[in-house]
Amino acid sequence: MFCTNCGNKLEENVTVCPNCGAAAGAPATQPEAPEQPAVETPEQPVTPAEPSPAPVPARGVSPTSLIYTKPVPTAGFFWLMLAFSVPVAGFILSIILSSAPKNLSLKHFAKAVLIWQIIGIIACITLIVLAYFLSGSSLEEILWGIQYLR
Numbered sequence: 001m002f003c004t005n006c007g008n009k010l011e012e013n014v015t016v017c018p019n020c021g022a023a024a025g026a027p028a029t030q031p032e033a034p035e036q037p038a039v040e041t042p043e044q045p046v047t048p049a050e051p052s053p054a055p056v057p058a059r060g061v062s063p064t065s066l067i068y069t070k071p072v073p074t075a076g077f078f079w080l081m082l083a084f085s086v087p088v089a090g091f092i093l094s095i096i097l098s099s100a101p102k103n104l105s106l107k108h109f110a111k112a113v114l115i116w117q118i119i120g121i122i123a124c125i126t127l128i129v130l131a132y133f134l135s136g137s138s139l140e141e142i143l144w145g146i147q148y149l150r
Helices: 074-082 086-099 104-135 139-149
Strands: none
Touching: 074 139, 086 104, 086 139
8 A cells, every 4th residue: 555645655554654644545635835814005096207307418518409429430530530640730620620510429539639739749849948958059950950851
C-alpha cells in the first residue's frame, strides 16, 4: 500500500503516513494557502491634472529665437576650417559666426576657432617682444628680419 499524498510505501496496519502525516486511506489534497484579509483602499477623489507651466527661457535668450542644434556635416567643418585659415578674413568670419548663427554647433565651433586665433595672436606678439628684448636690436630690425625670411 502507498500513501495517496506523497507516494511513500506504507505498512498494512498504518493509518497515518509517517512521511507526510496524511491519513493512509484519505485522497491526496493540496495544502490550502491561508486566507489573507482583503485590504480596502480608501477611494481618493479624482482631480483633473493641472497644466504644467510654460518653460522659462534661459537668461539672455529671447523666447522667440529659434535655437537648434542641427549637426554640421563633416564637409561643412572642412570648408569652415579652410575659410578660418585665411589670415584676416578668417578672423573676421570667426567673429561673425561666433555671434550670429542660430545653429549652436556652428556657433560653438566658431567660438573655439576664435579662441585659438586669439591665443595665436597673443603668442606671436609675445615672441616678437621677447625677441626684441633679448636681441638688443630695434623693433624695425626684427621686423625687417622677419620680412627677409619670407
